[in-house]
Amino acid sequence: MTSSNKTKQECYVIKKDAVKAFLDSLSDYTLHAPVREDETILFKEIKNTDDIIYDFSNAVKAPKDVVMPQTETMLTITKGGKDSLVVEEPESPDKSVVFGIRPCDAKGIALLDQIFYEDKQDTYYVQRRENTTIIALACNDPHRNCFCTSVGGAPNGKAGCDLLFTDIGDAYFVEVVTSKGKKLITNKKLFKSISEADKKAKNAAHKEATRKLGDALDLKNFPEKLEKMFGEEFWEKYALKCIGCGACAYMCPTCYCFDINDIDYKDVVKRVRTWDSCQFGNYTMHTSGHNPRPNKVNRVRNRVLHKFKYHVDNYNEIKCVGCGRCTTHCPVNMNLKAIIKELAEKEL
Amino acid sequence: MNEIEAAIQDKVRSLLEAEKIQFFIGYEKGSDPIHSAPCFVKEPKDVERLVWDPFCAHNLVTFIIDEKKRELPRGEEPDSRPIGLLVKGCDSKAMIQLMSENKIAREEVYIIGVCCNGVIDSTKLEKILTEKSIDFEALAESDIQVDKDSVVIKYKKEKVSIAKKRVLLDKCPDCMSPNTLVYDDLLGDSVEPADSRDYTSVEEIEALSLDKRWEFWKKLLTRCIRCSACRNICPICYCKECAVDSAHQVITPKTTYQEKANKGTWIEQTVDLPENLFFHLTRMLHMAGRCINCGECERVCPMNIPLSLLTRKLEKEVKELFGYEPGKDVDAKPLMSTFEEDDPGDFIK
Amino acid sequence: MSEFEPKIVAFLCKWCSSAGADLAGVSRLEYKPNVIPIRVMCSGRVDPLFVLKALKEGADGVLVSGCHPGDCHYVQGNMFARRRFIILKKLLEFVGIHPDRFQVSWVSASEGTKFTKVIDDVVESVKALGPQTKFKKVGIDE
Numbered sequence: 001m002t003s004s005n006k007t008k009q010e011c012y013v014i015k016k017d018a019v020k021a022f023l024d025s026l027s028d029y030t031l032h033a034p035v036r037e038d039e040t041i042l043f044k045e046i047k048n049t050d051d052i053i054y055d056f057s058n059a060v061k062a063p064k065d066v067v068m069p070q071t072e073t074m075l076t077i078t079k080g081g082k083d084s085l086v087v088e089e090p091e092s093p094d095k096s097v098v099f100g101i102r103p104c105d106a107k108g109i110a111l112l113d114q115i116f117y118e119d120k121q122d123t124y125y126v127q128r129r130e131n132t133t134i135i136a137l138a139c140n141d142p143h144r145n146c147f148c149t150s151v152g153g154a155p156n157g158k159a160g161c162d163l164l165f166t167d168i169g170d171a172y173f174v175e176v177v178t179s180k181g182k183k184l185i186t187n188k189k190l191f192k193s194i195s196e197a198d199k200k201a202k203n204a205a206h207k208e209a210t211r212k213l214g215d216a217l218d219l220k221n222f223p224e225k226l227e228k229m230f231g232e233e234f235w236e237k238y239a240l241k242c243i244g245c246g247a248c249a250y251m252c253p254t255c256y257c258f259d260i261n262d263i264d265y266k267d268v269v270k271r272v273r274t275w276d277s278c279q280f281g282n283y284t285m286h287t288s289g290h291n292p293r294p295n296k297v298n299r300v301r302n303r304v305l306h307k308f309k310y311h312v313d314n315y316n317e318i319k320c321v322g323c324g325r326c327t328t329h330c331p332v333n334m335n336l337k338a339i340i341k342e343l344a345e346k347e348l
Numbered sequence: 349m350n351e352i353e354a355a356i357q358d359k360v361r362s363l364l365e366a367e368k369i370q371f372f373i374g375y376e377k378g379s380d381p382i383h384s385a386p387c388f389v390k391e392p393k394d395v396e397r398l399v400w401d402p403f404c405a406h407n408l409v410t411f412i413i414d415e416k417k418r419e420l421p422r423g424e425e426p427d428s429r430p431i432g433l434l435v436k437g438c439d440s441k442a443m444i445q446l447m448s449e450n451k452i453a454r455e456e457v458y459i460i461g462v463c464c465n466g467v468i469d470s471t472k473l474e475k476i477l478t479e480k481s482i483d484f485e486a487l488a489e490s491d492i493q494v495d496k497d498s499v500v501i502k503y504k505k506e507k508v509s510i511a512k513k514r515v516l517l518d519k520c521p522d523c524m525s526p527n528t529l530v531y532d533d534l535l536g537d538s539v540e541p542a543d544s545r546d547y548t549s550v551e552e553i554e555a556l557s558l559d560k561r562w563e564f565w566k567k568l569l570t571r572c573i574r575c576s577a578c579r580n581i582c583p584i585c586y587c588k589e590c591a592v593d594s595a596h597q598v599i600t601p602k603t604t605y606q607e608k609a610n611k612g613t614w615i616e617q618t619v620d621l622p623e624n625l626f627f628h629l630t631r632m633l634h635m636a637g638r639c640i641n642c643g644e645c646e647r648v649c650p651m652n653i654p655l656s657l658l659t660r661k662l663e664k665e666v667k668e669l670f671g672y673e674p675g676k677d678v679d680a681k682p683l684m685s686t687f688e689e690d691d692p693g694d695f696i697k
Numbered sequence: 698m699s700e701f702e703p704k705i706v707a708f709l710c711k712w713c714s715s716a717g718a719d720l721a722g723v724s725r726l727e728y729k730p731n732v733i734p735i736r737v738m739c740s741g742r743v744d745p746l747f748v749l750k751a752l753k754e755g756a757d758g759v760l761v762s763g764c765h766p767g768d769c770h771y772v773q774g775n776m777f778a779r780r781r782f783i784i785l786k787k788l789l790e791f792v793g794i795h796p797d798r799f800q801v802s803w804v805s806a807s808e809g810t811k812f813t814k815v816i817d818d819v820v821e822s823v824k825a826l827g828p829q830t831k832f833k834k835v836g837i838d839e
Contacts, residue, residue: 037571039475040652060650061573070573071618144380144484241386243410245577247650261617262605265834266755269605274617280576282593294419331577331648332406333378333385553791562793562831591746614746620835622753629788633745636784658791665787670780687776693766695786696779697802697815 010176012191013198014165016054019172022190023049023099029133030096032066034059043098052100054167057143058323062105062253066098067128068112070250070275074124074260077269093128097184099135103157103164104148104321106136108253110160114315115256124273133180136161137172140205142213145324147337150217153321155209168201217337222344223312226305229343238339239300241332246277248303248326248334254319257283278302304339352462352535353400356434359460359533363432364392369458372432373411375404381487382470382477386411400434402494405467405517407642408433409442409583412452417588430458437464437539438519440528441640441675442583447530448678449638451586454530461528463536465494466512466520469647473515480508518656519643522546530678550661565625571651572624578645578655579631584638591615591634592627632658637666637683640675703757703823705732707816708743712770713805714762720809728813729820732760739763740801741774745785748799752832758798758823762815765803775803794831797822 014022023031023046031046034053041056043063073090080086101109109129116125139146139155148154158164162181165172174191176182185191229235249255259276262269276283279300284293293299311319320336327335360372376387376397384403388411389395412431420426435443440461446452477484482503490503499515501508513521526539553561579585579592592615615626632639639659646656666672669692672683709715715736721728733756737743740763748759761782763775782801790796800822802815823829 037567038652039471040571042571060652071620237388240388241411243414243577243580245580245648246575247577247648250573250575251650259617263616263618264606272616272618274619276617277575296414327379329650331581331644333383335379335385338379558790558793558795560793561791565792566831614750616834618835622832622834625792625832626749626753629749629792630746632788633781633785636781658788661788661791662784665784669783684777684780687773687780689766689776691776691779692783693779695783695796695801697800697818 010182011194011199012174012176012185013168013171013194014174014191015171018190019054020049020052022187023052025187025190026097026184028095030094031099032063032096033099043101054100054137056100057141058102058105058139058325060325060329061251062108062323062325063098063101064105064108064112064253064256066096067109067132068125068256068258068275072124072273074271074273077271079267093131095131095133097133097135100137101134101161102139102323103136103155103159103161104139104146104153104323105253106134106160107148107153107157107321108160108323109134111254111311111315111317111319111321112256113160114317118315133162133184134160135163135165135181135184138164138166138206138209140167140209142209143324143328145327145335145337146213146322147217147324148322149210149213150219150337150340151318151320151322154206155213156206166202166205168198168205171198173198173202217341217344219308219318219340219344222340223309223318225348226309226343228348229346230301230305234346235301236297238304238334239295239297242279242296242300242334243331244279244281244296244299245331246275246279247329247331248336249277249279250275251325251329253321253323253325254307278306304336304343308340350400353398355535356400356460356462357395357398360389360398360432361392361395363458364389364395368429369432370427370429372398372434373408374398374434374460375400375406375408378403380484381490382468382473382484400462402466402468402492402499403470404434404436405469405644405647407439407442407581407583407644408435409439409446410581410644412457413446413583413586416452416586430456432458432460435459435461435528435531436467437461437526437528438523438640438642439583440530441525442642443530443675444678445584445638445640445675446586448680449682459528459531459533461531461534463527463534463539464523465496465526465539466516466523468492468494468499468515469517471652473510476510476515482508517643517647518549519641545660545663547660547664549657550664553657553661566621568653569624569628570621572619572628572653573651574619574624574627575650577648577650581644581648582635583642583644584635584640585631592630628655628658632662635659636662637670637672638674639663701824701828703731703820703826703828704755705758705760705816705819705823706751706756707732707734707760707762707819708737708740708747709734710740710742710763710770710775711736711738713764713768713803714740714812716806717762717804717808717812720806721812724809726809726813728816731820732816739769739771739774740778741769741771741776743778745781748785749832752794752798752829753834755829755833757826757829758800758819760800760802760815760819762802762804762812765805768805795826797826798829 032043033046034041035044035051036053041059043059076088078086116122158177162178164175257276258273260273262271285291307320363369371390374387375384378385386406387397486503492501499510522542522545524541616623641659641663643656743761751759769775800819804812
C-alpha cells in the first residue's frame with residue numbers, strides 16, 4: 001500500500017520539452033499513457049513517446065485496467081500425463097508506469113486498494129499494484145460533468161499518486177508523494193529545484209480548477225440518509241430509463257466487480273477473470289433461475305447504494321471519485337451527480 | 349417553448365387525465381444544454397418536464413420492449429392500457445418492424461408522431477463548440493433549431509449557423525423517413541425526405557483490399573469493451589436470453605470441469621479481438637433484414653466505434669440482394685423467414 | 698517444416714451431402730483428409746453462429762453442404778439457409794475475412810464424385826490462404 005511509504009514533501013519542476021526525455025528514460029518500465037485514437041482518448045501501452053497527448057480532459061475509460069485488466073488469466077491447467085493435471089500460475093506482471101492519469105482516477109485506484117488489500121490480499125491485483133508507479137497529472141480544466149470536490153477528492157488530490165504533475169505554463173510542477181515515485185526521479189538535469197514563483201503558479205492553478213468545479217455537494221450525512229431510502233418508490237423514477245448496459249461500470253474508476261470463468265482451449269483450460277457489472281441482469285442470477293435483483297430499479301439502486309452507502313459502511317469512504325464518466329457516457333444520459341444532489345436534498 | 353413541445357404537453361396531459369394510457373415516454377432536459385434524456389411521465393403534473401428539441405436522439409421504442417421484459421411484482425395485475433410514446437420518423441420504422449414480427453401489437457402503444465428535421469450529434473456539436481470556443485454556460489439560455497439546410501444556435505444575442513452534415517447524427521442527412529409512418533397523432537410540418545440513401549461510407553470500406561479492411565476493423569473492434577450498450581439500446585434486440593450471454597446451466601456436484609468449461613456459451617466473457625468480432629458479427633447477423641438503421645448503437649457506443657457502418661452495409665446488401673426494406677410494411681414477412689426461388693445463389697458451388 | 702494442412706469443418710446435411718460422402722466412400726473415391734464432417738439434419742439447421750464458432754475454435758475454413766434447391770428433404774430448409782449464408786458471406790468479406798474461408802455447396806446423395814471435388818477444391822483454396830488467425834480464439838494452442 002502506498003500510505004506506509006510516504007516521504008517528506010519533495011518538489012521539482014520539469015520543463016515541458018523535457019518530459020519526453022524523462023519518459024524515454026523509463027525504459028525499464030512498461031509505459032501507459034493517454035493517446036488519441038481517431039477522436040477517442042485512451043490509455044494505451046506506449047511504444048513511441050511521441051504519441052502521448054498532454055492536452056486532454058480525461059480518457060473515455062478509467063485506466064484501472066493497468067492494475068485490474070478487463071481479462072486476466074488466473075491459472076492455466078494442462079494435461080501432465082495420463083492421469084495428472086499441471087496447474088500453472090501466470091508470470092508476474094512487468095513493472096509499469098502510468099503517466100497522465102488524473103487525480104480522480106488515481107484515487108479510484110486507491111479505493112480499489114481497499115478492496116483488494118483488506119482481509120485477504122488478492123495476489124493478482126497486489127502483484128500488479130506493487131509493480132505500478134502512478135504519475136498523475138493534476139486537472140486544470142475539469143469537465144462539466146466532474147464533481148470530485150463533492151466526494152472528498154480534489155483536482156489536485158494526491159490519493160493513489162506516486163508523483164503529481166501540475167501544468168504551470170511552460171513547465172510541470174512535480175510533487176513527490178511516495179518513495180516509489182521518488183525512485184523515478186533519477187536524472188536531476190531534467191528535474192530542477194523549484195522557485196517561489198513556481199509554487200505560486202501551482203497553487204493558482206489548483207485554486208482555479210477548484211473554482212471551475214463550482215460548489216461541492218454536502219454529503220455529510222448522506223449514507224445514513226440512504227439507509228432509510230432503500231424501500232422508497234422514487235428509485236423507479238431514476239431507473240426507468242436505464243437500459244441495463246455496463247457502460248457506467250466499465251468506464252468507472254472504482255467499480256471492481258468481476259466474474260470468473262473456466263475456458264476450454266482444447267487441451268488447455270484457463271481460469272479467466274473478467275469485469276462484470278451489477279447493471280447486467282445475469283449478474284445476480286442464481287443457478288436455480290431465481291434472480292434477487294430482477295428489475296432494473298433494483299440494480300440502479302444497488303449501484304448508487306454500493307457507492308454511497310455500503311462502501312462507506314465498510315471502509316468509511318465514498319466509493320465514487322466524481323469523474324463524471326457515467327454521466328458523460330450513459331446511453332440515456334443518466335446524471336449521477338443530479339441524482340445524488342436530489343437525494344441528498346430530499347426531505348424524508 | 350416551441351409549438352410542438354406545447355402540443356406534446358397538452359396531448360399527454362389530456363391522455364393522462366383521462367387515464368387512457370399507463371404512462372408516457374418522451375424526452376426531458378438532459379445533464380447539460382446539448383443533451384436530452386428519455387423521460388417517463390406518470391402524473392399529469394409532471395407533463396411540464398417534457399421537451400422537444402434537436403437533442404431528442406433516443407429511439408424510445410426500446411423502452412416498450414424493456415417494459416415487456418419487466419417482471420411484475422407478485423400480486424400486480426398487468427395494465428391493459430396502452431403506453432404513450434413519442435416517435436420520430438426513423439423510430440417509427442422500428443415500431444413497424446416490431447409489429448410485423450408480432451412483438452408489439454398496435455393497440456399496445458399510443459403513438460404521438462413528430463416530424464423531424466434531424467437530431468444533433470452532441471459529440472460533434474461539442475467539438476464544434478470547443479473549436480469556436482463557445483462556453484457551455486453561455487448555451488444554458490439558448491435557442492437551437494434545425495432548419496432546412498443548417499443548424500442555427502442563438503445565444504446571448506449571438507447567432508451561429510452550422511451546416512447540417514457537420515453536426516447532425518450520421519443517420520439524418522439522408523433520412524428517407526423523417527415523418528412518422530404510424531401514429532395516433534402527428535405533430536409538426538411534414539418534412540421532405542432525402543432522395544436516396546448515401547452509402548459512400550460503406551463503399552469506401554468495400555473499395556479497400558481485404559487486408560486493409562481487416563486492419564480497419566481490427567483497430568476499432570480491439571477497442572470494444574463489450575459493455576453491451578449497443579445491444580441493450582437496440583429496439584430490435586428483444587430476446588430475453590441473448591446468444592452472446594452465457595446460457596443458464598444447472599450445475600450439480602456431478603458436473604465435470606469439462607462440462608462447466610464447455611457449457612453452452614457461444615461467446616466467452618473474455619474481451620479480445622476474436623470474441624469482440626464474434627459479438628458484433630452475431631449481432632449483425634441477427635439484425636439482417638430487421639435493422640432499421642436508427643443509429644442508436646453507434647450513438648451510445650462509449651468507445652466511439654462506428655457501428656452504423658455495419659448496419660448500413662447490412663441495409664445495402666439486403667436491399668440489393670432481396671429488394672427488402674425492413675420497417676416499411678407491417679404486413680411484410682420477415683426477411684429470414686421467407687425466400688424466393690430465384691434468390692441469389694451464385695456463391696454456392 | 699511440414700506443409701500447412703488446413704483444418705476444415707464441414708456441416709453436411711444428412712439426406713444429401715452426408716449420403717454423398719458415404720457414396721464417395723463406398724465407391725472408393727479418394728479425397729483430402731482435412732475435413733472434420735459434422736452431420737446435421739438439414740443445411741437449414743446450420744445457424745451462421747456455427748460457422749463463426751468453428752472459425753473461432755480454430756478451423757481454417759468452413760464448408761456447409763446441403764441438397765440442391767428443390768431436393769430438400771424438408772422441402773425448403775436449404776432455401777432459408779441460402780438467404781442466411783449470403784448475408785454471412787458478405788459480412789465476413791466486409792470485415793476483411795477472405796470469402797474462401799466460408800464456402801457453401803449443394804451436393805446430392807448421388808453425387809459422390811462431386812463431393813470429392815468440392816472437398817478437394819475447398820482444401821486447396823484454404824491451403825492457398827494459409828492458416829486462419831484473424832478469428833481464432835486468443836490463446837488456443839495447436
